[in-house]
Amino acid sequence: MGIPVEVQRFIEKLTFADPEDIHESLQESMGEDWMALPVWARNLAFRLLCLQRPDDAEILGQAGSDLLSFGPDWDDHAEELLARSQELKTRKEE
Template sequence: MPDLIALARAVVPENKTAGDPAFGLAEIEFVEAVTYASADELIAMLRVLLDEDWMGLPPWARGLAHRIAVLQRPHDGALLRASAHDRSAFYQDADGITAALLREADRLDGGAPSA
């Protein structure tokens, strides 16, 4: 498998060179790698990239990585909650997805509802 962290760094806008298309080869390679990555690989990549520069990884890239990880681990309350909180930083919850992720995380964890 290609180095997911290197591919993710390549889609960070600050790392692109002048004249690169908005969605070019780096993004295609990232999507391909994320599509077939394991949840562990995706979570590790997100931790590294978000620790390096929380705003660096574009919302579409982090959302795709979270979504594929959640599809692989639908019963991981901590992952669902992390995905919901990350999503809420960039999108209004007009479609109810963030709220649904938090409700499911609360149900799985058997705890009090998230704020």
């Protein structure tokens, strides 16, 4: 089908992965080649990760920053994620 190997591995891992595996896979894939994953795959992975870890400031911040890279359609969602991330970080510091 012409799907790159990186994308195939990522989708296989994402399908039934726990949050740690999703995060690890995202970091690994984006570390090897930042644009290797299609935007839909990145969005899906970050969405699943945020749903499983709604109070993880680091993950919310990464998801927001990643969405900003592919806007402007998702900029509102990205800003919400970044604001929530900052709110969680501020609460943790108090």
